[in-house]
Amino acid sequence: MATENEKPDNEKPIMQEVATTMDGRDITRGFVSPLQLLQPSDTVLRSRGNSDLRLYEELLRDDQVKATWQQRQLAVISADWDVQPGGTGAQDQAAADFLREQLDNIKFDQTTMGMHYGVFYGYAVGECMYGRDGRHVTLEAIKVRNRRRFRFDGAGRLRMLTANKPDGELLPGRKFWTFATGADHDDEPYGQGLGHWLYWPVFFKRNGLRLWLVFLDKFGQPTAKGHYPGSATQQQKDRLLQALQAVHSDSGVALPDGMDIELIEAARSGTADYTELYDRMDRAIAKVTLGHTGSSESAPGRLGGEDMAGDVRDDITKADADVLCESFNAGVARWLTEWNYPGAAAPRVWRKMEQPEDLNRLSERDERVSRLGYRPTLRYVQDHYGEDWEVDNRPPPAAASPFGFAEGDDSVRLRADTMTDRLEREAEPAMAALMEPVRRLVANAGSLQEIRDGLYSLYADMPSEQLAVVMRRAIAAAALAGRADVAEGE
Secondary structure, rough: OOOOOOOOOOOOOOOOOOOOOOOOOOOOOOOOOOOOOOOOOHHHHHHHHHHOHHHHHHHHHHHHHHHHHHHHHHHHHHHOEEOOOOOOOHHHHHHHHHHHHHHHHHHHHHHHEEEEEHHHHHHEEEEEEEEEEEEEEEEEEEEEOOOHEEEEEEEOEEEOOOOOOOOOOOOOOOOOEEEOOOOOOOOOOOOOOHHHHHHHHHHHHHHHHHHHHHHHHHHHOOOEEEEEOOOOOHHHHHHHHHHHHOOOOOOOOOOOOOOOOEEOOOOOOOOOOHHHHHHHHHHHHHHHHHHHOOHOOOOOOOOHOOOOOOOOHHHHHHHHHHHHHHHHHHHHHHHHHHHHHHOOOOOEEEEEOOOOHHHHHHHHHHHHHHOOOOOHHHHHHHHHHHHOOOOOOOOOOEEOOOOOOOOOOOOEEEEEHHHHHHHHHOOOOOOOOOHHHHHHHHHHOHHHHHHHHHHHHHHHHHHOOHHHHHHHHHHHHHHHHHHHHHHHHO
């Protein structure tokens, strides 16, 4: 009989959730009622900000945080977005066209920028404003709300904090678009944003700057030191202190009898490594936000990392775009499809984060591949070089000679080059016909001896008539090329 620690393997799959966070089964949180608000597990947010996201809002006041975060945001927003049908049916295509029209009307880039702050804070909340056009449920707007107004309860449901309901008002389903990211497990509905990793670099930078200013003040202006006799009264001491304070602002001061003032010069010189601390924290901020320090430090030229300057890491920004699009597709896109096109596969919104391909390099590669005997399809040409291409079905120019040269050519060299290209194309099927029996022989032979004997028998039967025609034209082309060389040398 199996014990508690020796449970047998299940013959059938278990469909229900086992490692649930409800009913006190999550030992990291303890018992949390479904009606009770969950607290974020972010240790920095809880210890330094009492779970209030205003702690991370203050980080955006830092110049380096703002600049690097803006680079990351603009890299996502600047990428074009598109809507792909979820299937191949007519309803699937109609659902995609409808969603594309809705996103065009709501300024989707601006909405995306607001929701993208969820990467910084850990989660984001947007309220969908619906309407009707007579037949469809339309999307009038998506209003990105302040995430501080919302919490999740023990059942993972979104609640809105109000003055009358500090435990949160339960919100209706299919009304709010939410997403969370950054946490290393799915039991954290609040995610974990960049603010968690940016807090300490900004903290040390600000405190270092404060101490730096104090140092500069001491270095730039000496400290005044007052001396008073042991018999001085408290009133005389206070007058001396006032005189010391006046040293920094007044051109002259009066002292009581028996007292004097001495100026203490700063003994240290230089910056005392405050600049190194400041720059080091800036590099840490750039590395957390962008994944590298290149764009914030690079100088022109190779020594400055010319390929990194001004760029953000493609993989990081693509991941941001993927998180946003996946959450939108699982939420708003699916809701609108189920309401308006029941049974259709939900379309997918995505952003084109890939860098545009170098067309010059691509054309050179395609040319090399074509020399191997391959040619691109019309779909390939349109996908890589644009839609405004079609197959050229025009007949070739009328031939003026048995070799197919067009009338009116001004250059013998041009005619020879044209003939050479044409011969190369026409020789392909003839060479293929010659080599096909050889390929079959090699594939079916059992030994090298058998291949050798087979080649002797194949030689007499090879279809060489078509190749002979091509060779005659090749000889003519060679003669014309020679004439052209002679003409050019005269």
